Amino acid sequence: MATHVNDTNFDAEVLGATEPVLVDFxxxxxxxxxxxxxxxxxxxxxxxxxxxxxxxNAEENLGTVTRYNVRAMPTLMVFHGGEPVDMKVGAGQSRVQLVKWLEQFAA
Incomplete structure (x- = not known):
């Protein structure tokens, strides 16, 4: 199950993570x-x-949404080493496409 993050713990949970992180806005x-x-x-x-x-949740965490210029839902953004490295906007990806996309970042 995916972990829920917010403006308060985003830096620790996402930017401070040792593995790549997919954030679902x-x-x-x-x-x-x-x-x-x-x-x-x-x-x-x-x-x-x-x-x-x-x-x-983009509505409840406007600080992070603004910080990363998220303008549409859903936005899937991959962070690695504390930096955003790739993103996809919209829900047009199948499960197989998401796995293939994420495998290129896998630790």
Missing amino acids: WAEWCGPCKAMDPILDQLSDELAGTVKIVKL
């Missing part, structure tokens, strides 16, 4: 975000130890 009103939930939860278990997957 989502919102309660976003249907495509909810459609991605089961896939991301499953991948969180499957990729544990190689890629960390976390969720950030």
